Amino acid sequence: MAQILFYLLAGVIIIATVLAVTEKHAVHAVVYLVTSFFGLAVVFYLLAAPLIAVFEVIIYAGAVMVLFLFVVMMLDRGNPEEAKRPTLMHCLPALVLSGIILASLVLLLLSQPVPGINGTDRSFLGVEDFALTLFRKYGVAIEIISMQLLFAIVGVLYLGRRRKP
């Protein structure tokens, strides 16, 4: 059951991401990307990470993508019909480079077996395990994250300050 669900979701994620990459209008691209993130959140839930799934929906699909939508709608782009999609000649180097990256990753995956525990003795990771790991083992990570967000606030306030004309 979970297996079928995973492959369905993988198809949805890839199709939505391809549509987001090839879409001409930025608003449509952002909405396709939100679809992809919802699918990814369900995959995280299937991978026994319910907290990360919730954060994915709240922070990525909820906050970051809405920020993107605000900026896309706030910028007066003139008439967006003129916004041209990159031509195939422009895309060709990107396609070649990413094709090489993808091919090397797939070859690496196929060439050697993936290590890890293969069995059913894996204990389920609950929110409690996550919290214990986060606050006991990686307590300094919380401080780093909070400092990072503080620096982001300072930077955004500096960039968005009112300037004299």
Place this chain on the structure above:
Amino acid sequence: MIVPLSHLLLLASILFALGVVCVLSWRSNVIMVLVGIEIMLNAAVLVFVAGSYQWGMADGQVFALMIIAMTSAEVSLALAMVVYLHQRRKTVDVDAFRELRDR
């Protein structure tokens, strides 16, 4: 295990390659470049969560949380910079921003 780890890594590789295509090919819109960076970071988050599930430890989820927090900080700064550049140049074309001087 619902699926083998290699399938998850394959999905993450495909997502990463799509993000690279998005970043490299959308030179006419800087917002789409940021969208491509988002896609690549999501592939990284997927790898971390898959590893956390494979080895049964929560460390990968902690790093996924760190990536999510880092992304929100990065996106807010980058979008503020996009708005600032658009105020100065009235365009979001990447090729239009080729000067480093300050007025």
